[in-house]
Structures are given as C-alpha cells and as structure tokens.
Amino acid sequence: MNVLKFGGSSVANATTIESVIDIVRQQSEKQSLYVVVSAMGGVTDLLLQAGEEASNNNEDYKKTLVEIEKKHLEAVKSLIPVISQSAIISKVKSQLNTLESLCEGVYLLSELSPKTAAVIASFGEILSSYIIVEAAKVKGLDIILKDSRELIVKTINSKVTIDYKETNDNIKEFADHNTHKVSLFPGFVARTKDGEPTTLGRGGSDFTAAILAAATNADELQIWTDVSGMYTANPKLVKQAKPVHHISYQEAMELSHFGAKVIYPPTIHPVLEKDIPILIKNTFKPEDQGTLVTRKVNDRKRPVTGISHIDSISIISLEGSGMVGIPGFSKRLFETLFLENINVILITQASSEHSICLAIEATDARKAKEVLDTTFEFEISKHKLDPVKIEDDVAIIALVGDNMYHHQGLSGKMFSTLGKNNVNIRAIAQGASEKNISVVIEKKDIKKALNTLHERFFEVKTKQLNLFITGVGNVGSKLIEQLEQQKSYLKDKLRLKIRVVAISNSRKMIFDEHGIGLDSWVQKLEKGEKADAREFFAKAKEMNLRNSIFVDNTANPDIAKIYKHYLAESMAVVTCNKIACADEYTNYEELQNLSRKFNASFLYETNVGAGLPIIGTLNNLIASGDNIHKIQAVLSGSLNFVFNNYKEGVTFHDIVKQAQQQGYTEPDPKIDLSGIDVARKILILARESGKVMELENIENEAFLPKESLETMSVDAFLQSVEQNEKHFKEILDSANKKGCRLKYVAQYEEGEAKVGLQFIPSDHPFYNLEGSDNIVLFYTDRYPKQPLIVKGAGAGAEVTASGIFADIIRIGKK
Known part of the structure; x- marks a missing residue:
C-alpha cells in the first residue's frame, strides 16, 4: 500500500482536483491507497484572516467568508454533475454555516483563543476532503472518506507531540475493517486526548500522511506538490536551481528544517523509523522523476546537496558578565522558552560565555523578550546582564549535505562568497555531524545570498556578472555591441555570463533583473522612466544582485560623486570618467579605501589610455x-x-x-x-x-x-x-x-x-x-x-569601450 498526500496547490481548484483524481485512479489500479489532502489553495490563509478580522470587530470577516464559500461552491459545480449537486452543496453550506457561527461568536467576544483558531483553520481540510471524495465517486473510484480527527491524537497542545500508541491503534482498527480501494483523509486536523479538535500546525498535512504511512507500514509515502521534488535551492528565488533526484533522510530533515517547503519537518521522523521511502512528485508534471528520500547516504561527488533558508526569523541576544562560569544559566534560559512553547531554531554562544544568541520565529520574539527579561530580572537589575535584545528582519541560510562531513574549506568558501557580495553574517552555527553550516544574515540579502552560494557550489564554474550601465553614447553603445558579440565566447571560454540589468542615458533609464535584451535596448530605453543618477543607484541597491558592477561611460561630475555609494554597497565600479580619480586627493583616497574595505573593485584603466594597459x-x-x-x-x-x-x-x-x-x-x-x-x-x-x-x-x-x-x-x-x-x-x-x-x-x-x-x-x-x-x-x-x-x-569609442570591457572581465575573473 502507498500513502499519497496532495498539497494546497494540487487541490487549488476544480481543474487541479481532476488531475489529482486521475493520479489516484491510475495508482489504485495497482494497489490500495491512503490519500491525504490539504485545504484548497489559499483557503487556510482566508480562514485565519476571517478569524483575525472577527476578533478585531472588523465586519470584513463576512466578506472573507463569502469568498471562501464561493471558492468551494464553484469547485462543486465544476466537479459534480448537476443532478447530484443538491445534496453536496447542502452539506458544504451546512459546514460553512457552522464556520460563520464560530466567527460570529469571535466577533461578539472580540477574542480568538488558540483552540477556536484551530477549529476555524480545520474547515479547509474538512471541506476539501468531502468535495474531492464526492468528485472521485463520480469518476467511479471505490473510495471512502475518513475523518483524521477520529484517528490522530495529540498528547499536549503542541504541533508535533503525538500519542502514537493510541493513534496507531485507531489506524489499525480502521484498516482492519476497511474494504475500500482508496481511503481519503483530511490532513492537518487531529484531536486532543480529551476529544477536543486541534491541528498539527501549518504544513501538518504532510505529517498526517507520514503518521498513516508509519502506522500501516506502507511501501511508500508520496508527497505531491507543485514542484518536481526538492531542489538545490528555492527555484522561485534561484532560476538555476535543479531538482535533486535522491537524498537521504538526514539531508531531507536538515533541508526541511531550514525552510525547504516541499516537505514539513516532522514528516520524516515517523517513516524514518520504519525505513519507508518518501517520493516527492509534481502533480502538474507527474512524468518528472521527482525526489526519492531513503536511508541510503548519497555517493555523489559534490559535497553540498542543497541550500535552504528560513526568512521569518528574529535573533534574541543575551549578554553580560553575569553569565560567565555560572552553572545552570543555559538551563534557565531554555526552560523558560520551553514553558512558553517557543521553538529555538539556531543557537550560538561565544567561548567566553559572555553572550548567547538564539534564532526563533519572528512571531515569538516579543514574547521571548518579555519572559526572559522576567526570568533574569534580578541579574538585569544588578547590571550583571543586559536586557534581552531583539534583532528583526533576519534570515537563516543553510548549506546541507551528507558529504560535507570532513570536507575541508567549505566554511571558508561559504563565508568568502557571501563577504565578496557584501552579505554580512550575524551569527554562525555548525553541528558536530558537519552536515549543516548555518548563518544568520539580513532578510533583504536572501535572494543575493542564495544565488551567490548556488553559483559557487552548484553551477559549472560559470560566474554571472550584473551590469548597471550609465552613458550609452559613443562609448556606451560600442560597449553593449561588444558584450553582445562576445557573449558566447565569454561563456564557453571564460565561464562568464554577463547580464546587463540596467541602462541609463541623460534622459531615460530602464531596469530588468532578468537581463535587458541587447538587441533591443534602444527601443526599450526610449520607453523608460525619467533618468536620475541617485534614483539609478537607489534602484541598483534595492535590486541587491550578486556580482554587481556599475559602469560609467560619461564625463559627468555628478555621477562621479556617487561612486562611493556603490562601493559602500560592495558594488564594483568601472569607469572611463576620469573626474573622480582627478578630484581632490581626499576623494580619490576615500574611493580607494572604500574599494578595499568593502572588497569592491574600482577599475579605471581607460582614464589614462583608453584600451591601453x-x-x-x-x-x-x-x-x-x-x-x-x-x-x-x-x-x-x-x-x-x-x-x-x-x-x-x-x-x-x-x-x-x-x-x-x-x-x-x-x-x-x-x-x-x-x-x-x-x-x-x-x-x-x-x-x-x-x-x-x-x-x-x-x-x-x-x-x-x-x-x-x-x-x-x-x-x-x-x-x-x-x-x-x-x-x-x-x-x-x-x-x-x-x-x-x-x-x-x-x-x-x-x-x-x-x-x-x-x-x-x-x-x-x-x-x-x-x-x-x-x-x-x-x-x-x-x-x-x-x-x-x-x-x-x-582614443576612439571602440578602443575605450574595449578597455572598459577588459576591466569588467578582470572583475569577473577574480
């Protein structure tokens, strides 16, 4: 038997639900199936939104409920023949009326308890599972709907603490009496030992499927989603990311813990104990190979399997002389957080014991500060400890791989790659297993960091340069011609991919982080926004791309004055504009110092002899x-x-x-x-x-x-x-x-x-x-x-352009 789980994107609407039913039908012809489904795409967010609106006395919750109703009724009308719709619509409306009553109560009380929030959130899976079962029956499938709340039992009000004995006994009893080819379960939902409805947390449908797979000793757990498996990095942020066809349980746990959202972290534990393979597949491209997760350690030569990240993070820092050499300090710290159900994602402590830094979910930051300040109130009052500090808008980037173990130089490569692109590392953590190196960085640098590291560890030694070109007269236009002409040579011979992402003249400017077509830039520039040198810099900074180079082909003194801002953002500067280097010596010296300090090349060979070295x-x-x-x-x-x-x-x-x-x-x-x-x-x-x-x-x-x-x-x-x-x-x-x-x-x-x-x-x-x-x-x-x-x-535009080109290549080869 196989267990199949379909996520929200797989059951987003009637069309995708039909694809799910086709996949289930094909597999059910060979074996029995347990199928777990999430809420329809976006519904859980709408449910939580309705609850929040109601608790804030905002009558917009009624509009949100109408949107939820519309989404489900449209699915019913598309999937079920008219003759059979009446009873199903009646059942759906009955559930929605219950939901409306709950939200009305929240509105009247102006209070949304965790228990009520869990009940409201559960309606998504309850509704989607019912609609999908009825649609599958229309297609002739031998299928039954079983409420997961009757089977899965949580021991305490926590996301992942399951009473496995009672849960497994419930599942076994159901299996012993079940004669249907396909059994469908709503994911995410469960009950407490007292019989109260609860949930397994966001992403809990994966966990539901894993619990069922382990309890039934399934042959395989399949996670069906909207991507073709686990990738070397998030493909939405890293265009060059590639699917990984096989990873180990350990790698999957590390990647999922650090934000690889195709699989929910607790999913792996139940199936790992039973050695049940996990297959991650794409609902919309079922023919793709996907990713197989097994106990086998990879034998690939590349040390890093994937790069993952978590973006909604805060850093909690506690420091002071009162920590040094005091036994039990860490116990008090972590016990306080445990009692408040605050999960610690990353820990780092200086060997001097003077400070300790924790990464937690951003939503828990204020609560963590409040309880820790209370716990250490005495030490803080005696100035032995500083009050807890919070740093928001940070993220964790992690390199993960079984083959990282004892592989020399990985940390150095990671840190130097990030440093060259002005990505500041706030904290570092590496487990003793050496299968994960994690760093905390600013949230705004996530995309640049992921692309930079992916380029360093996964791409075939091809370095991408992102050019911001200002001045496209004689010299600038010749430079663009040369870039286009040499594109293939640079990629094949020098392993350089040069992408022009911004162009400006004195009147207009255009931006495209995916690259401006060099065969049509003139026409695009004419339709661009009004040129402004400082706005050009601001946009370049906002784009925050790796290996960025500002190219100045003008003789404009105002543009020369902005070089220092580019360099301070670790963006290289290449210029034929000699005004900056011939300005007051203090300005010349400042540019040289900024270049060294921020590791940003400042090249101006063409200032003296055009293309001559x-x-x-x-x-x-x-x-x-x-x-x-x-x-x-x-x-x-x-x-x-x-x-x-x-x-x-x-x-x-x-x-x-x-x-x-x-x-x-x-x-x-x-x-x-x-x-x-x-x-x-x-x-x-x-x-x-x-x-x-x-x-x-x-x-x-x-x-x-x-x-x-x-x-x-x-x-x-x-x-x-x-x-x-x-x-x-x-x-x-x-x-x-x-x-x-x-x-x-x-x-x-x-x-x-x-x-x-x-x-x-x-x-x-x-x-x-x-x-x-x-x-x-x-x-x-x-x-x-x-x-x-x-x-x-x-002299001459062509030789000057070639000199600028040479400086760009010099940066690329560093």
Whole structure:
C-alpha cells in the first residue's frame, strides 16, 4: 500500500482536483491507497484572516467568508454533475454555516483563543476532503472518506507531540475493517486526548500522511506538490536551481528544517523509523522523476546537496558578565522558552560565555523578550546582564549535505562568497555531524545570498556578472555591441555570463533583473522612466544582485560623486570618467579605501589610455617592488590626432572639428585642447605612483589663446579657434623649421608634474607616433635608461569601450 498526500496547490481548484483524481485512479489500479489532502489553495490563509478580522470587530470577516464559500461552491459545480449537486452543496453550506457561527461568536467576544483558531483553520481540510471524495465517486473510484480527527491524537497542545500508541491503534482498527480501494483523509486536523479538535500546525498535512504511512507500514509515502521534488535551492528565488533526484533522510530533515517547503519537518521522523521511502512528485508534471528520500547516504561527488533558508526569523541576544562560569544559566534560559512553547531554531554562544544568541520565529520574539527579561530580572537589575535584545528582519541560510562531513574549506568558501557580495553574517552555527553550516544574515540579502552560494557550489564554474550601465553614447553603445558579440565566447571560454540589468542615458533609464535584451535596448530605453543618477543607484541597491558592477561611460561630475555609494554597497565600479580619480586627493583616497574595505573593485584603466594597459602596467611595477623615477607620455589620442594631421593647406579648426566628429575628443573639445584632460591623466599616474598631488599642482603650459580658453560654449570655442588660425599656424611653422613634430606631452619626475605642447626632434620615441596613438615611457629602478614603453591606440569609442570591457572581465575573473 502507498500513502499519497496532495498539497494546497494540487487541490487549488476544480481543474487541479481532476488531475489529482486521475493520479489516484491510475495508482489504485495497482494497489490500495491512503490519500491525504490539504485545504484548497489559499483557503487556510482566508480562514485565519476571517478569524483575525472577527476578533478585531472588523465586519470584513463576512466578506472573507463569502469568498471562501464561493471558492468551494464553484469547485462543486465544476466537479459534480448537476443532478447530484443538491445534496453536496447542502452539506458544504451546512459546514460553512457552522464556520460563520464560530466567527460570529469571535466577533461578539472580540477574542480568538488558540483552540477556536484551530477549529476555524480545520474547515479547509474538512471541506476539501468531502468535495474531492464526492468528485472521485463520480469518476467511479471505490473510495471512502475518513475523518483524521477520529484517528490522530495529540498528547499536549503542541504541533508535533503525538500519542502514537493510541493513534496507531485507531489506524489499525480502521484498516482492519476497511474494504475500500482508496481511503481519503483530511490532513492537518487531529484531536486532543480529551476529544477536543486541534491541528498539527501549518504544513501538518504532510505529517498526517507520514503518521498513516508509519502506522500501516506502507511501501511508500508520496508527497505531491507543485514542484518536481526538492531542489538545490528555492527555484522561485534561484532560476538555476535543479531538482535533486535522491537524498537521504538526514539531508531531507536538515533541508526541511531550514525552510525547504516541499516537505514539513516532522514528516520524516515517523517513516524514518520504519525505513519507508518518501517520493516527492509534481502533480502538474507527474512524468518528472521527482525526489526519492531513503536511508541510503548519497555517493555523489559534490559535497553540498542543497541550500535552504528560513526568512521569518528574529535573533534574541543575551549578554553580560553575569553569565560567565555560572552553572545552570543555559538551563534557565531554555526552560523558560520551553514553558512558553517557543521553538529555538539556531543557537550560538561565544567561548567566553559572555553572550548567547538564539534564532526563533519572528512571531515569538516579543514574547521571548518579555519572559526572559522576567526570568533574569534580578541579574538585569544588578547590571550583571543586559536586557534581552531583539534583532528583526533576519534570515537563516543553510548549506546541507551528507558529504560535507570532513570536507575541508567549505566554511571558508561559504563565508568568502557571501563577504565578496557584501552579505554580512550575524551569527554562525555548525553541528558536530558537519552536515549543516548555518548563518544568520539580513532578510533583504536572501535572494543575493542564495544565488551567490548556488553559483559557487552548484553551477559549472560559470560566474554571472550584473551590469548597471550609465552613458550609452559613443562609448556606451560600442560597449553593449561588444558584450553582445562576445557573449558566447565569454561563456564557453571564460565561464562568464554577463547580464546587463540596467541602462541609463541623460534622459531615460530602464531596469530588468532578468537581463535587458541587447538587441533591443534602444527601443526599450526610449520607453523608460525619467533618468536620475541617485534614483539609478537607489534602484541598483534595492535590486541587491550578486556580482554587481556599475559602469560609467560619461564625463559627468555628478555621477562621479556617487561612486562611493556603490562601493559602500560592495558594488564594483568601472569607469572611463576620469573626474573622480582627478578630484581632490581626499576623494580619490576615500574611493580607494572604500574599494578595499568593502572588497569592491574600482577599475579605471581607460582614464589614462583608453584600451591601453597603462595603469595596470604601473601598478604591476610598483607591486613587484620597482620604483618610479620618471614618466613621460603622450596621453591624448585626440591631441595627437590633431597635431599629426595639422599641416600646410589644412586649418586647425577643420582638424579639431574632424577629431570631434570621429569621436576622438570629449563632447567639448576644449577639455582636450586646454590640456586639462592630459593634466588629469598624469595626475592619476602620479597618484598611482604613490604621490599625494592635486590638479592645481600640475604646471599646464597652454597653447590656446586666452580668448579661446575663456569661451563659454562649444560653438563659441570652435569659432574662436577658427578666428585664431594665425596663432596656430605660427606654432606649426616654428616646429617645421626646427625639423620637429608637435606633441602634447605630460611628464612626472621627482614629485613634479607638467603638461604642454613640445617640439619633438626626430630621434625621440615620440616623433613617429602616428594617428591617435598614445605612448608612455616608464623610467624606473629596473628601466633607468631604456624605459619600459606602452604604446598603442589611445582614443576612439571602440578602443575605450574595449578597455572598459577588459576591466569588467578582470572583475569577473577574480
């Protein structure tokens, strides 16, 4: 014989009930069945809601009761032929009238006792079991309805304390006289030894089925639900979660205790003693394999079987010198909670005995504080103990697996993975069996923690990066093109899955935590909400995704000011916007410190040389113990383009305009031509070399006329350049007469920095620098006379985008 249990989602409505009846009919052709059913989906919540409304003198309880009645009568009318409906509807209405009378009494007394609440909650299973039996009879099944309250007896007013002797005798007596092929029982409900109706607690229908299975020595207990077994994590929160086809009783107990809601924790104990397998199946996909739970320990290579969590938790903390070395303290603590029927989920205590921390259900937190403060009133009054502290909005995450036993490094991997994503661990507990490592975290971090750990322990070394991109002009749009183009390569070769979850320009912004399609982002952005840099950050923080990277492709100083907020949330920052790193040194230093403190990468390679590895090379030299003596560089691809193409027969204005149109300059070309852009770059290199320096400390030998520098708009600047062609022609002629080329050079030497236009002779490394290329010479202890040279394309949207792309990949490979 098999025992089958169908949950609320499996009997939610007439359609799903018909699927249940089909499954029962097919299995009953092979063997006898005991079938346990829950209330119709959502009904138990409605019943409890009605009770609460009535106790609060809220007449809305009547509307809630109407909703409950409608749900059940619709099921009857869909499942039962019209000719047979009258008697069944009459019986259902009779039960609903009793329910209404109960709620009316609660309303008049303004009081809802635990006993009355249990009676009200039981109506869901009583009604659903009756309707399902009658529907099954219509289908021709040989079926009988048996009230579980006549069989299952609780010893005290507790969720799981069963008088197994009396209960088993009742079940055996029923079985001895039962001749029907299928017996159906309402789950969840029971009675006390005094004959009073009670319940087995939320999820108690599983327990009902387990009690029946153990009492009858069933061949198998089947739990039918809306998922295909137990998963490596909650599939509603972790899209990559996969079903686990076999687990042991011990693993199932650990996972169910820590929130795996496909099975109720006490379910396992009765069947474990009888070695009865549990099969978890999907009512809506009966062909799926499901999960088999047996005594056999898994032989899989992966140490972790699953990740589970409980989200409605509070932490109770008791601390003080009065605890240290005092025998019996823990006894008083736990006895107090026991007497109030408060379950302790997790315990951790410092070896100093100065503090003890307990995790309990959030609904019990205030009650626990009240009774513990009373128990330790004397110690608190003498300041030997502090009053009990409550911390709400926390959750427990647990790694579970038989093969975790003696597996080295699991705790370290768990903690480092969470730490890298700014998930703070409030408490830690690990059992001596080493089959469970549990941590308490903030409730808001549940989804990120589950996905991060699942990626670390279950996925094929594929790391997912979530990008928040602001600025989709020349550089930003090229970056998105490159991301789309390299998607397959990154996944196959580097095991990186890069997902763009937010995009913003100066007008609009869009968000999608499942990823924005990179082939249609332009159209979606046009329909987005109004852009706001601070709201963009707030949304990124709220989404709280693992491996988050903020990418700034703008030159906006307001956006640069927000970097610190991203870093403080352990979100990496990648930017080509050099304003932040060239700002006051204290701000630069703060960003570096935040990056280290919160383990959030802050990468800005493109600040100096677009796609060239200039900062990376400098950092590697310093990290390996070298000392920087001098840096000489042509750091502006735009200025190099301008002076390489400025020659006889061409005006300076036309070349500047050409550079602007081809994307070599900033939107405002004065930023490049004034030398301020180059000054910022050499400032960044000086700071990366270890020098404390400000932008005003850099000598800037401007070649632009004063009136050009003082213009207030791009058009005015270009007009001024055109009007001063004679000035630029004279500079060009002077260089040509000396056989030199014009290069805008930055130099840092012995703590001093300067930038300016120079005449470069033919024997200098800068002389043959073509197009928009950049070049940097590093003179160090190791390269005193022949400098280390970094040379290549230093401007243009495509190479800058590739530099940003490289920084993103660098973060992904960490």
